[in-house]
Amino acid sequence: MRYVAPARDSVDPAVFARMPLAGWRDFSELLEGAPWPSIDALNQRWPDGSRQRFVAQTPALLGDGLHYEQRIAECGLIATRENNWHDLLNAMIWLRYPSLKQALNRRQIDEMKQMGPKQRSRAQYAMTHFDEGGVIVALSDPSLLALWDAHDWYGLFWQRRQAWLDGSIQVELFGHALLELALNPGKLLVGKALVFHIDKSADLRSSCAAAVASGQLLHDPLELRPLPLSGLPGWHADSADEAFHRSTPCYQPRRAGRSYPPVFVQSEPEPG
Incomplete structure (x- = not known):
């Protein structure tokens, strides 16, 4: 059964005081505030000079025909669903571990070039599991x-x-x-x-x-x-x-x- 995250206003506050979420206190306003953080609020977290930016995942964005990983590699744009726990938490990982996320992105692109768009290598599965x-x-x-x-x-x-x-x-x-x-x-x-x-x-x-x-x-x-x-x-x-x-x-x-x-x-x- 596919996991469905709880609604933002129904999350038990106790989870933010226990690991692993307690290890992300520096992102508490993104996690615990009543409203969902905006894409702009996420982008304000990047250090000066960062190439990557979060961008709302909209039909217009997806119309560019690029794969998620390609868009990051070629344009520095990380497609992010708004009001979505999975993508918010992915954004936080990008902000804490940018070098590792970039390394995975480059490796995924290299594998895609070899495998094509419809097949996945063992390395791609390994990187996805780890990601x-x-x-x-x-x-x-x-x-x-x-x-x-x-x-x-x-x-x-x-x-x-x-x-x-x-x-x-x-x-x-x-x-x-x-x-x-x-x-x-x-x-x-x-x-x-x-x-x-x-x-x-x-x-x-x-x-x-x-x-x-x-x-x-x-x-x-x-x-x-x-x-x-x-x-x-x-x-x-x-x-x-x-x-x-x-x-x-x-x-x-x-x-x-x-x-x-x-x-x-x-x-x-x-x-x-």
């Missing part, structure tokens, strides 16, 4: 990765709970569809993760954007590890209870034969 439901994860402890790869969710989220609190493992939500699901407090969130090991001086966002732009990642959906985000401390009302981690339906066993790629290692380049 909609992606999370970026940094970790340094191999024992955490072993629990994750084994789908030992009780071990990862309960027995090693402190690792999620002390920074041993860090998560940045990128997928706008996950934010849309989070508008409903009863939803159990599962992200599709790219996992990095980076040195302490490196920036997780720029490392991910560089790896995607260079074509080192996102060639197949199977690169993405499932991560049940509702298990993270504070991401679900019941995540502080041990019983939740023994019985929640978002903790699925690993499929027979399923394996994951190694963690991507990237550090910041040496200066000069």
Whole structure:
């Protein structure tokens, strides 16, 4: 069944105080204000010199004959439905992660040139999955990765709970569809993760954007590890209870034969 986001005036305000939406407090006037933000209000958020602009998705705009990705690449115009949660949240992702969104756009265009308009490659599916439901994860402890790869969710989220609190493992939500699901407090969130090991001086966002732009990642959906985000401390009302981690339906066993790629290692380049 297709998910339908709640009406703006019926969203439970409590969802904005809980992760992942609590991590977007700098956009609170766009999320929590009574009226829908205008396209102009979104564009005012771009830093000076940005090429991209949001533009209302109207029949006249769509009449240009361009694919959504082409319009961004060629004109810098991001078609955005007004009064629409999915597109508003996508706009927020663009504003926070412009380099990564641009990298995905360029890669999508390259794939479209090879595949044509009616077929999609495995790489295109991988990029779409990440764009909609992606999370970026940094970790340094191999024992955490072993629990994750084994789908030992009780071990990862309960027995090693402190690792999620002390920074041993860090998560940045990128997928706008996950934010849309989070508008409903009863939803159990599962992200599709790219996992990095980076040195302490490196920036997780720029490392991910560089790896995607260079074509080192996102060639197949199977690169993405499932991560049940509702298990993270504070991401679900019941995540502080041990019983939740023994019985929640978002903790699925690993499929027979399923394996994951190694963690991507990237550090910041040496200066000069």
